[in-house]
Amino acid sequence: MKLKPQKFADYATIAFPAGMLTVFFVIPFGIMIAVSFFQRVQGAFYEPAFVFENYARFLTGFFGGILGFSIGLAALVAVVSVVLAFPFTYILTRMSRQAQVVWLVFLLSVLSLSEVLIGFGWSTLLSRTAGITNLLVSLGIMDKPMSLSPGFGAVMTGMVYQTFPYTVLVLYPALSRLDPSLVEAARTLGSGPVRSFANVVVPALRNSIVSTLIMVFVFALGCYLLPQLLGKPSHWTLSVLITDQAIYQSNMPFAAAMAVFLVLVSLSLVAISLLYGKKEHAA
């Protein structure tokens, strides 16, 4: 039986986490929003002001191009990841418990890898001297080894590599809770495993798929290093640009304005995905 907190001591327990999160998460956030209206000072950092010029730069073609590319790339990565991860996660949840655990340890290990390490790993795998093309040459498929990175394909591959384990883990709860009798019924009625998957499992989890697509899209939007390590400057995304402006161009106000924009986009998308998830829960 849950009680309403009454005594001072009851509130004291939540005061510490609430205080910590306010001081070190809400206030930094507030400062960032404030900085986004500040004026940049050449040669120094920035000075307090209330200007919209940082936001006005969104209207330039340069920014529009980066935004369009970021959204397109994240959407493509999300679709590829979900298309690969959905059937995989379904198969995973039907495996023996032991096999599931082995896969989960493997996926978690890949997921926890730093973007720096993923970028390094793929740039090595796609390099001329140590890369996959050497294997193709020794098999006689290619004439001489070549470098496949930097390039759009390399960025895509690296990002799908990073988002795939995340996608599986987002889908895992929904798929492992799917009532097995649904599929059994379809099988009893004579449809094969592929058809029962396509006609029963996919429609039953339509909302989960949509909310997962959005979650993975937001995750891919946050990818800050891979486009820089595996791509050319034309493959830079909003997250890369924010880091670049904040650290290398020392233009904090502009970086903050872009970050505020990114928060708004991400939050509204997460809200939509939560609504979708809820609908299915109620159904």
Add this chain to the structure above:
Amino acid sequence: MINKFVLRLFLGSLVLFLSAPLVVVAGVSFNEKKSLSFPPQGFSLDWYAQIFTDDGWRQALFNSVGVAIGASCLSVIVAFPLAWFLWRFHAPWARIVQVLGLAPFILPPVITALGFLSFWTTAGAYGQPWTVVISHGIFFVTLPLVTLTLGFDAVDDSLVEAAATMGADDKTILRTVILPLILPYIISGMAFAFVLSLNEYIVAYMAVGFTVETLPIKIFNSLRYGYTPTMASVTVLFVAVAVIVFGLIARFGDLPRLLGAWRHDEDG
């Protein structure tokens, strides 16, 4: 027959895709010379020794491990009272604090990183080594918060009621009944935070990038000047740590449940 073959092919290609970069990195880490080539030429463990003998790499390793230990402890210290309060009391407003605890993990990491950069600059503590411990501790609070929430949900109410009937107060119940029951969830939340903190780059870089070098920062900095084989051996070390830690969680805990699976025989 064909279905089984397609299934094997699909799973096999996924294993290949997920392990290929790691295999190549492991391969180049054994190269005898300082060159980036695969299959490796010669065999040497020098690049592993380098992590501990080279001053720069050893310092980065110590920095990373120190930050990860501090941050994972802090994240549990913040998450525990919050998860306990949410479980013990009925207070809808407390959900706001819960959302704050989940937010750093859902938002793109660049945003949290930039928030910390502006915060520490404003507070005049920019570049102080301890700021990264707090930054990571808050950034990863989500992980112990999620595992602890699951842990508290799994506590059998009748045990708590029995203890209360026998006259135990909240504090005694917490210490003698609840703490032993949720200890595995504390440890796994802490372990998740530890591994992720070890690997984290952008928040650490924005908080202390110019004064403290953690391993991911050092690898990134070295990448800009070309290739050093020590990057490869550090990567292998990181993968090994992750596999060991998650393997231990799986061995002593219920990994599928931690990740949100319900067992069908437990429903109802």
